Structures are given as C-alpha cells and as structure tokens.
Amino acid sequence: MAHTYEFFHVIQGYLDEAAAVVQLPDHVRAILAQPKNEVIVHFPVAMDDGSMRVFKGYRIQHNNLLGPFKGGIRYHETVSLDDLKALAAMMTWKSALMDIPFGGGKGGVKFDPRSHSTDEVMRITRRFTHALGNNIGPSYDIPAPDVGTNSQTMVWMMDTYMNTLSHADKNAQRAVVTGKTLTCGGSEGREKATAQGVLHCITEWARDQRFELEGKTAIIQGFGNVGGHAGVLLAKLGVSIVGVGDHTGYLHSGEGFNVHKLQEHVRRNGSIAGYEHGERIERADFFGLQADLFVPAALENQIGVDEARALKVRLIAEGANGPTHPDAERILAERNVDIIPDVLANSGGVTVSYYEWVQNRNSEKWDLEVVDDKLERRMKRTYGQVRFFAEERRVSPRIAAYCLALERLGRAYAERGIFP
Numbered sequence: 001m002a003h004t005y006e007f008f009h010v011i012q013g014y015l016d017e018a019a020a021v022v023q024l025p026d027h028v029r030a031i032l033a034q035p036k037n038e039v040i041v042h043f044p045v046a047m048d049d050g051s052m053r054v055f056k057g058y059r060i061q062h063n064n065l066l067g068p069f070k071g072g073i074r075y076h077e078t079v080s081l082d083d084l085k086a087l088a089a090m091m092t093w094k095s096a097l098m099d100i101p102f103g104g105g106k107g108g109v110k111f112d113p114r115s116h117s118t119d120e121v122m123r124i125t126r127r128f129t130h131a132l133g134n135n136i137g138p139s140y141d142i143p144a145p146d147v148g149t150n151s152q153t154m155v156w157m158m159d160t161y162m163n164t165l166s167h168a169d170k171n172a173q174r175a176v177v178t179g180k181t182l183t184c185g186g187s188e189g190r191e192k193a194t195a196q197g198v199l200h201c202i203t204e205w206a207r208d209q210r211f212e213l214e215g216k217t218a219i220i221q222g223f224g225n226v227g228g229h230a231g232v233l234l235a236k237l238g239v240s241i242v243g244v245g246d247h248t249g250y251l252h253s254g255e256g257f258n259v260h261k262l263q264e265h266v267r268r269n270g271s272i273a274g275y276e277h278g279e280r281i282e283r284a285d286f287f288g289l290q291a292d293l294f295v296p297a298a299l300e301n302q303i304g305v306d307e308a309r310a311l312k313v314r315l316i317a318e319g320a321n322g323p324t325h326p327d328a329e330r331i332l333a334e335r336n337v338d339i340i341p342d343v344l345a346n347s348g349g350v351t352v353s354y355y356e357w358v359q360n361r362n363s364e365k366w367d368l369e370v371v372d373d374k375l376e377r378r379m380k381r382t383y384g385q386v387r388f389f390a391e392e393r394r395v396s397p398r399i400a401a402y403c404l405a406l407e408r409l410g411r412a413y414a415e416r417g418i419f420p
C-alpha cells in the first residue's frame, strides 16, 4: 500500500494523459477536471440508546452531459470529499466508455456501518436520503450500491424518496435508485453484474493470450459482493481460488477454497474471519502467493510499489475502483503483468444498473438470460474497442479506456457547444 495517495489527483493524471492522446479541447478538459456539483449535508440521527449523532453525507455530481448523474453510495469511515470526486469522475468515464446514457456521480456517508445496528443504518439511510431531497431523482441523479451498501440500502432510499416528496405517481419514482431487491424493482443479474463483467474481461483476455483458464489459480482481495461473486464465477471456469483477504485478514489454501461455502460464511458473518478452512497469512504474503490471476475487489490504493514487486500473477482484473497506484502500474508493466483497468473491468455493475432503470421506466421485467446476454455482448464489445485502441495508439488499456470515454464526451460537447 502506498503511503500517500491522492485519489482525485491520480484520476486527474489519467484524464490529462488521455486528453493529450485524443487532443481533447482545453475547455472540455477543464470542464471535466472538476465535478459540476458537490452536495454536502449534515443530518442528525437518533441512535438505539436514545442519544443523537450528526452525520456528514455527500453526493458529488461529476457530469451529466450524456445522461443523468449515476453512481454508487459508499458507507465507510474513510469517506472523503476528495475520494468521492475521484470516484464520481470514474463513473462519468465508465458510462461514456460503455456507451450508456448516463453521466457520473458518487456519494456516501462517513461512518462504519459494521459498528451500527440494522435499525441505525436504516435511520441513517433515510435521513441522508431526506437531506439529499431533490438533489437525486430518476431523471436527474440515480444512486446505486457501493462499498458498505447493498440492495436493502437502496430499497430504504427508494422508499424514503417516494414518501417524502409528493409525487402523484409513486411507482414511477422507483428508478430513483438501482441495485434494488428483486421484490422492490431490482433487476435479475444486478447483484452479480460487476463480477460477471470482470469475468467477461478475464475470458476475453484469456482468449487473446491463448491462456487456458481451466486448472489455473487466482487470488481475490475483498470478499463482498464483487469479490465473492468473482470467486464463484471463476470457480465455475475451473479456476481455483488459493488466496482471499478482507479487512479482517488474509487466508491461503493450497488446494483452493470452496468459494460457495466461503461466500455463505461471509453472508452470515460479514467477513472471512473465523472461516474454518485455509491458513491465516500476513497481508504481504498474500500478495506474494503463487497464482495466475488477481482480482482486487476491495478499496483503492491497495497495490503499491511493494505489492507490485511481490505479485506473481499474469493478470490483474480491477474489480475495485482505483486499486493500483500509478507507480505500481509502471513496475507491473515492466514485469509484463497485464491490467484490465477498473473503468472497463468493473463497469458491468453500472451497465446492469442501466438495464434495471430501463425496466423500471417501461414497467418491464427481463429474464436473467436476457440481462446476462446483453451484458456479455456489451462487455465483450467494449473490451475489444479498448484493446484495439491500446494497440493502435500504443497506450495502456487504462489510457485507452479513458480515451474512448473522452472521445464520446468530446463529440457531444462539440455538437452541443457551451450555453448560452
């Protein structure tokens, strides 16, 4: 882990690099270098013991040129304005890259949801949604799950939004959030969508490299929604998961974990701690494990210079946002470790969020096969576009992904001009 990591600064660096490659006009680069709106709210919530605590919540709206602001809500004790600005910008690049009619945004509340009861988390969510008021909306800004939030959080947000604003047609407001439960308007395939997208990227990479996935090994950092589903989907392809880790520690299994059991354990206990199989190892040893693939699926800035030198894998598929420090990326490039960058690798989540939003707006319910098939085609098409751009222009896949996003945004700015 690198000591200093200014996430927003790092993302700006990629923007500048890609803007130069595609010769993005300076004024467009200047617009995209900052979020449009930064909403910060403070709100009181009653705790179970009768006391009252004031929380700080954010919604950063980076860009809505191509469609409504779109992106997750993060509950974590480290949530900060700077990080959310970076994450909101990344959502703009993801939506533009995937060619879905959304912009980018990100929000969050600075607190540790693990140290609160379900009732407290519900009241925090409802007061936060109330405080955001009309700053969110199904045609304006559409939140989704992220680190520390899930489908239940989204349903509370939806319900609060519907009930606190006087809408004639409440059901039309379902699309104010995506990533909901199936009962309350969620889409088939949304929960596993991010991991499924990562898997499509991995299989495309393996096809290009003539790399047989069956019988190979992988390590996964973070075993929440993205990491857990990635483990299950990799196992289906015959890849064995030999190392896992989360905020509670790291585990190694030479023969490979039974990922279904591990996922069940995490569902019941909230983390991998106490899992009866595998041996406990140190964080540094995890990064040095002998494996073919690495899926970081936790927080940003996890792969610093030391980790880049230690990793023995051939491929890093970034399920998390911003897991690799730029200094580490240079070392990995020298060591011929491939990286499928976050804005491509984990964009399956926002893509199926878009499908959920379309279903809500049209009062439709699509079968899992329909969602899976659409996602697969879109991921593979975009993977191919990124790969082609990277080869043609001799840039990294990350810069290629940014370039494709910026080209789309640049064209829209050129056609629309700047008001008035």
Ligand code: GLU
Pocket (backbone or CB within 6 Å): 070, 071, 072, 073, 142, 143, 144, 145, 146, 147, 178, 179, 321, 346, 347, 349, 350, 351, 353
């Ligand atoms: N939080 C996810 C992300 O970082 C999903 C966002 C969404 O579905 O809007 O991409």
